[in-house]
Amino acid sequence: MAKFRTKKSYKPMSELRLMKGNEAIAEAAIRCGADGYFGYPITPQSEVLETLMTLQPWKTTGMVVLQAESEVATINMLYGGAGCGKRVMTSSSSPGISLMQEGLSYMAGAELPCLVVNVVRGGPGLGTIQPAQSDYFQAVKGGGHGDYKLIVLAPSSVQEMADFVELAFDLAFKYRNPAMILSDGMIGQMMEKVELKPQKRRWTNEEIEEMHPWATTGKKEGRKRNIITSVELDSEKHEAANLRIQAKYKEIREKEVRYEAVDTDDAEYLLVAYGSSARISLAAKEMLRAKGLKVGLLRPITLFPFPVKPLQDLTGQLKGILSVEMSSGQMVEDIRLAVEGKVSVEHFGRYGGMIHSPEEVANALEQKLIGGK
Amino acid sequence: MDTVINEIKKPENLVFGKTKVLTDTVMHYCPGCSHGVVHRVLSEVIEEMDIQDQTIGVAPVGCSVFIYNYIDIDWQEAAHGRAPALATAMKRLRPDRYIFTYQGDGDLAAIGTAETIHACNRGENIVIIFINNGIYGMTGGQMAPTTIEGMKSSTCPFGREPAHDGNPLKMTELLAQLPGTAYVTRQAVHTAGAVRKTKRAIRKAFEKQRDKKGTSVVEVVSNCNSGWKMTPVEANRWMAENMFPFYPLGDLKDV
Numbered sequence: 001m002a003k004f005r006t007k008k009s010y011k012p013m014s015e016l017r018l019m020k021g022n023e024a025i026a027e028a029a030i031r032c033g034a035d036g037y038f039g040y041p042i043t044p045q046s047e048v049l050e051t052l053m054t055l056q057p058w059k060t061t062g063m064v065v066l067q068a069e070s071e072v073a074t075i076n077m078l079y080g081g082a083g084c085g086k087r088v089m090t091s092s093s094s095p096g097i098s099l100m101q102e103g104l105s106y107m108a109g110a111e112l113p114c115l116v117v118n119v120v121r122g123g124p125g126l127g128t129i130q131p132a133q134s135d136y137f138q139a140v141k142g143g144g145h146g147d148y149k150l151i152v153l154a155p156s157s158v159q160e161m162a163d164f165v166e167l168a169f170d171l172a173f174k175y176r177n178p179a180m181i182l183s184d185g186m187i188g189q190m191m192e193k194v195e196l197k198p199q200k201r202r203w204t205n206e207e208i209e210e211m212h213p214w215a216t217t218g219k220k221e222g223r224k225r226n227i228i229t230s231v232e233l234d235s236e237k238h239e240a241a242n243l244r245i246q247a248k249y250k251e252i253r254e255k256e257v258r259y260e261a262v263d264t265d266d267a268e269y270l271l272v273a274y275g276s277s278a279r280i281s282l283a284a285k286e287m288l289r290a291k292g293l294k295v296g297l298l299r300p301i302t303l304f305p306f307p308v309k310p311l312q313d314l315t316g317q318l319k320g321i322l323s324v325e326m327s328s329g330q331m332v333e334d335i336r337l338a339v340e341g342k343v344s345v346e347h348f349g350r351y352g353g354m355i356h357s358p359e360e361v362a363n364a365l366e367q368k369l370i371g372g373k
Numbered sequence: 374m375d376t377v378i379n380e381i382k383k384p385e386n387l388v389f390g391k392t393k394v395l396t397d398t399v400m401h402y403c404p405g406c407s408h409g410v411v412h413r414v415l416s417e418v419i420e421e422m423d424i425q426d427q428t429i430g431v432a433p434v435g436c437s438v439f440i441y442n443y444i445d446i447d448w449q450e451a452a453h454g455r456a457p458a459l460a461t462a463m464k465r466l467r468p469d470r471y472i473f474t475y476q477g478d479g480d481l482a483a484i485g486t487a488e489t490i491h492a493c494n495r496g497e498n499i500v501i502i503f504i505n506n507g508i509y510g511m512t513g514g515q516m517a518p519t520t521i522e523g524m525k526s527s528t529c530p531f532g533r534e535p536a537h538d539g540n541p542l543k544m545t546e547l548l549a550q551l552p553g554t555a556y557v558t559r560q561a562v563h564t565a566g567a568v569r570k571t572k573r574a575i576r577k578a579f580e581k582q583r584d585k586k587g588t589s590v591v592e593v594v595s596n597c598n599s600g601w602k603m604t605p606v607e608a609n610r611w612m613a614e615n616m617f618p619f620y621p622l623g624d625l626k627d628v
Contacts, residue, residue, distance in 0.1 A: 036466055064465045069491035073458040076451065076488070080431070080459030083449040086466045106452045205467070216429045216447035216463075218470055227441045229432075229450035 014198045021155070021187045024162040024194050025091060025117055026051035029063070032166035033200040034115075035086035036064040038077040040096060043129040044185040045119035048091040061202055071096040075103030075116070082112040083228040085208035085215030087169050091117035093185070094135050095126060097143075104178055105144030109230025111214075111245070113172035115165065116150075117181040119188035122353035130353030131185035131276060136330035139182045140304040147242060149249050151179040151256070152303040154274040158192035160301075166197070171256060173212075175248050182303060184326065186276040186355065258301035259310055263289065267296030269369050270314060272335055273324040274300045276355065281324045284361035295365065303331070308338040315342040320369030324361050325349040344369070392420045398442045405605025407595030408436060410562040411504065412443050414572035415475075419446065422579060428471040429463060431456040435477035436510040454485025457492035460499045471582055473500035478519040479509045482544040486518075489548070496553025496587040500578040503545065503590060506597040507616065514600035518542040521619050526600070541619065545592040549625040555586035557626040561594045561617070563609040577627075586628060594620050 019027070026048045029037060039049040049067060057063035064081075068074040074090045081088035092100065097118045107114060118139065122132035139152045151171045153164045164181050172179040209217050219225045232238040260278075263285065264270065273281040278299040288295040298314070300307050311321075321343055323332035329347035336345045348364035350356040380386065394416035402408045419425050428446045432438060434453035441448035451459045456474035464472040481489050481503050492499065508526055509515040515528040521541050523532040533541070549557040556578055560571040571593055578589035594616050598608035 036462060038462060064462075066461070066465065068458070068461075069487055072455070073461075073488055073491065076455035076458035077462035079451070079455070080449060080462035081466050083459070084429070084463055084467050086462075088462065088466075102452055103455070110450070205469075216449055217467070218427045218429060219445065219447045220426050225441070225445055226447045227450065228448070229441070231438065231450060 015196050016193060017196060018191055018193055019158065020047055020189060020191050021158045021161040021183060022047035022091075022119065022189070023051045024158050024196075025165060025181075026055065027196055028162040028165035029089060030055060030057045030061055031197050031199050032169060033061065033087065033202040034063055034089055034165075034169065035202055036066075036081045036088040037090065038066050038068050038074040038081075038088065039090050040068050040071050040074055040092065042093045042096045044121060044131075044188050045091050045093050045117070047188075048117065061199070063202070071099035072103070075100035075107075078114040078116075079103055079107055079110070079112060082107065082114045083110070083216050085212035085217060087173070087203070089115035089117070089165075089169075091119065093119045093121045094123050094132075097135065097138070101138070101144035104150065105142075105146050105148060106230050107178045108148035108150070108245070109146060110228050111176040112178070112228065113169070113176050114178050115168045115172060115181065116178060117183065120182065120184040122351065128353035129185065131326060131355060132351055132353060133184055133275060133277060133325045133349070134327040134330065134351055135182065136303065136325065136327060139180055140306070140334070148245060149177070149252075149304050151175065151177055151252060152182050153179065154182050154301060154303050155187060156275050156278045156299065158187065158190065158194045161187060162194050162196060175252055177248065182275070184276050253305040256302060257305045257307050257309070259307040260299040260301060261310065262297040262299070264296035264298060264314060266294050267314070268294040268317065268319045269296070269365060270318050270321045271295065271297045271324055271361070271365065272300070272311070272321055272331070273297065274303060274331070277324045277326055277349070280356060280358050281361055283358035284365065287358060287362045288365060300331075306334050306338065311335060311338040315339050318343045321345045322365045322369055323347045324356070326355060327351050392416045394420045394425055394445055396443055396445050400443055401439065402436065403599045405596065405598045405608065406436070407506065407562050407593065408504065410568055411502065411571065411593055411595070412440065414562075414568060415502065415575055416444050418572060418576045418579060419444075422576070424471050424579070427469070428473070429467070431459050431463070431472070431474040433474070433476040433480040435480050437475055437477065437504065438511070440475055454480050454483070455488055456480065456485065457488040457497070457499070457501065461492050461495070461497045464497055464499050468498070471500075471579060473502060473579070475502045476504070477510070478503070478505045478507065478517045478544075482518040482542050489544070490551070493548045493588045493590065494551045494553045496555075498582055498585055499588055500575075500582055501588065501590045502575065503592040504595050505592055505620065506595040506600070508597050508600040510597045510600045514597070519544070521615060524615070543620070545590060545625060548590050554588045554590060554626055555581045555628045556589040558590070558624045559592040559594060559620060559622050561612070561622055563596070563612060592620075594622065
């Protein structure tokens, strides 16, 4: 484990640091005024809990940090904390995230905000501790039982690991829905320069009562009791609750799409990739451009909501799309749904813990979209 | 007759009233069930300690899933077995609030065993009210971890046989061994005297939380007359004759 500042040298100013993605998550959580982190060790993300336990934010900002007995417990600790209107989060990796699916479904059903960071490793099963992007379906299609979605952000740098913590909390509270940062072992473990924001203070209990009148804060005389629940035995009422949640997802789809487009103006071929694969695809794009091929890159930053319209806007000019993912092909299905058969969409990716090289991506585009058809 | 009734209804002639912490919602529990009595004494403790605006409950999955319809405080409804995990975070994030869970035996001693043991072992400063009727009531009377040897249920219709079904679990004895628990007791509500003792135990548990002593566990050995397929009177008699020898009443720990 890396060496960290002690409480004595705690400087809550904006500063530039060289750090791992996982460490950046921990630093950003304290600095954005998070109230609680509950976690359980699992590779390749244990540095998040280690960093927090070393920084001891309960002595400075008052942020609670607790190592729980399992991921099942951690997600339910998030439920309890979020139900009190607090900004609570956890981080884990694929097998641990699978254990949280019950709790995430309950939180979506009870309309509770929280942040879950998934530093994805190769699966299925115990899999491997190397990076992968094979939890895409689980992250963007719900994951647990029932009709619900998570708000999913995909960082492709250590800077974005830090920045997306606060963004995820803001979106989670704006829509009262769990948010996920879908990262992977590469972004979690690699070190990069990162600008950390100055310390923000945590919400006071009085502010929480004012901002989140739904939260269980203790029933004051004169107000009705607050009940955090996802159960409703009357089917008509429960359908109404579902319709309310779906209306929220519609609004999220309309307002919260985030993406990055590189060299797409004149592109005839498009690479679509998020997270680590987007970094690799950016290098592949440069190689293909050097060969004279008009290749662009579209990097979804939000995976739910998926950047459907930006893709549709490009279909008229494109001869082919290559989805680059460290999986057997999951996001490729959302791209195909978006372009509605107007452009041919292929998939390329190494997976099970293997990382594709820029050369492999460039070759795949040439073979699958141009030559080898 | 009306004159007599109107006379009786005058406020100055009131000799007994229910606590204002209980709502007017009609309870869905079977007639004779222990839940209603425990709800009442719990509500009375909250009123007497004057902590209605400072108390947040965690409801379980089981017959008492809708406890939040009956007790007029803020509530969170937990997934099956997870109440102590919720309560852990709630108390740590709101140490100024009284946090308690209300759980049945399937919730606390089967699916939620890990959450229960670890919350107690960490000494979370919460109260756990544990209703043990030896059966899954809500789902229709299946064998519970606490079903005693020979006791019949829909999934051990010829009586629990440890060689096949495993042994009944004395969860409260187990929790009393953990360094994090401050007060562990087993009570019942089958007689007026027992109801008074249970109320005192719940009050003591909340006072332990006020004094930051650690986890308190109040087990209430309860009947389930419909699940046991007995009349309420028969169920209470059967409970006293068969459950109490295996689950003896009294304090197990008081630190």
